[in-house]
Amino acid sequence: MQVGIDFGTSNTSIAVYGPDGADLLMLEPETTSIPTAVFYGAESGEYAIGTQAVSAYESGEEGRLMRSIKSVLGSSLIDETTEVGRRRLPFRDVIVHFLRRVISNAEALTGQRVESVIQGRPVSFNDRHPDLDKRAQTILEACLHEAGVAHVEFLDEPVAAARSVKFPGGRERLIFVVDIGGGTSDFSVVRISADNAGFDVLGSSGLYVGGNDFDHKLSFFELSRLFGNWETLELNGLVAPSAPYSTLSDWKSLNKLYTRDTQKLIRWMILNSPNSKGLQAFDYLVRNHEAHTYAKRTEQIKIGLSAADQQTFVYETADARLEKQVARKTFEDLIDEALSRMDEVASECLTQAGVSPDQITDVVMVGGSTFIPLVQARLAGRFHNADVSANDRFGAVAKGLAVHGAATARR
Ligand SMILES: Nc1ncnc2c1ncn2[C@@H]1O[C@H](COP(=O)(O)OP(=O)(O)OP(=O)(O)O)[C@@H](O)[C@H]1O
Numbered sequence: 001m002q003v004g005i006d007f008g009t010s011n012t013s014i015a016v017y018g019p020d021g022a023d024l025l026m027l028e029p030e031t032t033s034i035p036t037a038v039f040y041g042a043e044s045g046e047y048a049i050g051t052q053a054v055s056a057y058e059s060g061e062e063g064r065l066m067r068s069i070k071s072v073l074g075s076s077l078i079d080e081t082t083e084v085g086r087r088r089l090p091f092r093d094v095i096v097h098f099l100r101r102v103i104s105n106a107e108a109l110t111g112q113r114v115e116s117v118i119q120g121r122p123v124s125f126n127d128r129h130p131d132l133d134k135r136a137q138t139i140l141e142a143c144l145h146e147a148g149v150a151h152v153e154f155l156d157e158p159v160a161a162a163r164s165v166k167f168p169g170g171r172e173r174l175i176f177v178v179d180i181g182g183g184t185s186d187f188s189v190v191r192i193s194a195d196n197a198g199f200d201v202l203g204s205s206g207l208y209v210g211g212n213d214f215d216h217k218l219s220f221f222e223l224s225r226l227f228g229n230w231e232t233l234e235l236n237g238l239v240a241p242s243a244p245y246s247t248l249s250d251w252k253s254l255n256k257l258y259t260r261d262t263q264k265l266i267r268w269m270i271l272n273s274p275n276s277k278g279l280q281a282f283d284y285l286v287r288n289h290e291a292h293t294y295a296k297r298t299e300q301i302k303i304g305l306s307a308a309d310q311q312t313f314v315y316e317t318a319d320a321r322l323e324k325q326v327a328r329k330t331f332e333d334l335i336d337e338a339l340s341r342m343d344e345v346a347s348e349c350l351t352q353a354g355v356s357p358d359q360i361t362d363v364v365m366v367g368g369s370t371f372i373p374l375v376q377a378r379l380a381g382r383f384h385n386a387d388v389s390a391n392d393r394f395g396a397v398a399k400g401l402a403v404h405g406a407a408t409a410r411r
């Protein structure tokens with residue numbers, strides 16, 4: 001059997017192609033899109049993936065939660081190991097473990113062996129170092145082989161998204177795809193033939209910025225203030241060091257907060273600012289291993305701001321309650337610079353394709369971050385003659401990968 005795998009920075013989906021077209025697999029009882037997360041239990045040495053991984057961590061079970069593992073592929077961390085319980089595990093093994101489990105779940109659901117995979121990839125795993133970008137794909141392919149898959153083919157995620165949509169026939173369409181997920185933002189101009197069968201990629205561009213960076217901005221510049229970031233320490237007049245707040249604001253590095261060095265640093269800060277409620281709360285958060293809970297709550301505030309003008313962040317320690325109102329406008333100001341970079345990269349894609357915005361007939365938006373109203377306005381607003389397709393923003397990439405796989409197999 002052949003499947004399409006959208007291995008996302010935040011979420012993963014798998015689709016198969018059947019008699020009625022591409023279908024997403026229910027990888028968990030309620031959902032087709034599961035968190036790209038692995039939890040290693042300290043006691044058992046066993047691991048869980050998806051919602052189970054996140055829940056195990058949240059229930060306080062001792063162990064190590066790994067998220068954003070795709071981001072590691074394009075970074076130099078991929079050659080490193082990470083401490084899991086008493087052993088050190090190479091990051092690539094974490095990716096293999098995740099893929100192996102998700103593939104075996106797909107096999108259990110369909111009753112068939114997964115022999116061949118159409119694997120989505122961002123336009124760029126690393127937009128600064130082309131060599132790391134190339135390497136990331138080679139490593140991902142090796143990980144899939146190690147997870148038991150014999151044949152692997154890659155397709156850019158935004159191209160897959162375009163292939164997932166059935167456009168009204170009768171004329172050729174010029175599609176602009178905006179794919180903004182957790183880790184990357186990708187754009188493509190895809191020409192689809194009048195019968196929806198043929199496709200050409202006229203241009204593609206991407207950058208390594210996505211929803212996780214929005215979480216980072218919201219955390220580092222707003223919410224971490226509740227925990228002492230940007231404070232002046234009472235006794236020595238120095239500004240609190242930003243490094244631990246930077247760590248707190250990055251999904252990939254959350255576990256680093258629990259190192260002895262960070263705990264020593266926090267103790268030093270409290271010694272120099274004994275009355276700071278924020279620092280005490282920070283100490284509480286680190287001692288109780290609540291960094292993922294904090295990061296998740298930060299993400300929820302961001303998601304809430306897509307639908308409402310205002311959100312309230314709350315964090316309680318044993319003896320204090322911290323609360324902060326965040327207005328949508330504040331969040332929009334924080335992500336403005338990132339959106340300008342996305343805008344530039346989207347323009348490069350149009351230039352590469354030799355297409356003007358007015359020629360675009362359809363806009364396909366995928367990825368959770370496209371729910372942000374300002375993202376929609378900035379990135380889709382320039383296409384005056386285009387319809388915005390009403391596609392599934394989370395499942396389109398996996399479905400398109402399956403469609404592509406079926407079309408390639410027919411040839
Ligand atoms: N309603 C929403 N408003 C704002 N952001 C959202 C919303 N829903 C989800 N997100 C964000 O979308 C991101 C996840 O989207 P998605 O599942 O498409 O990413 P991914 O495919 O895992 O990542 P990538 O494609 O970059 O590898 C997360 O950053 C999440 O916080």
Ligand SMILES: [Mg+2]
Nearest residue numbers: 008157181367
């Ligand atoms: Mg994605």
